[in-house]
C-alpha cells in the first residue's frame with residue numbers, strides 16, 4: 001500500500017481549502033501548493049502518488065507543470081481540474097500525461113471517486 005498522500009496545486013486558495021479539507025476528512029494526507037514551483041518543491045521532498053492540478057496557474061501553467069512531473073513520476077496519477085477548459089483541450093491534457101480532466105465547479109463526490117480510483121489502481125499495480 002502506498003501512503004495516501006495527495007497534492008493539490010491551485011492558485012485559488014478557497015479551492016485548495018475546500019478540496020484539502022474534504023480529502024483530509026476522507027483520510028488522505030493532503031499537501032497544498034498555490035503555484036507550480038511550490039508544487040515541484042513539495043514533490044522533490046515527498047513521494048506523492050496522486051496529484052490534482054489546476055491548469056490556469058500564474059507563471060508555469062498546469063500543462064507545463066504536468067509535463068515536468070511526468071518526466072520524474074511515470075506512475076503518478078495526475079488529474080487536471082480547471083475552469084478554463086476552453087484554453088486547454090482534453091487531447092492536450094492527455095498528451096502531456098494527465099490521467100483525467102475535470103471541469104470546475106467540480107463536485108466533491110467526483111473528486112472523492114477520482115482519488116479512490118487512483119489509489120485503487122496504484123495499489124493494484126504494485
Ligand SMILES: [Mg+2]
Pocket residue numbers: 010011012054055056057
Ligand atoms: Mg487557477
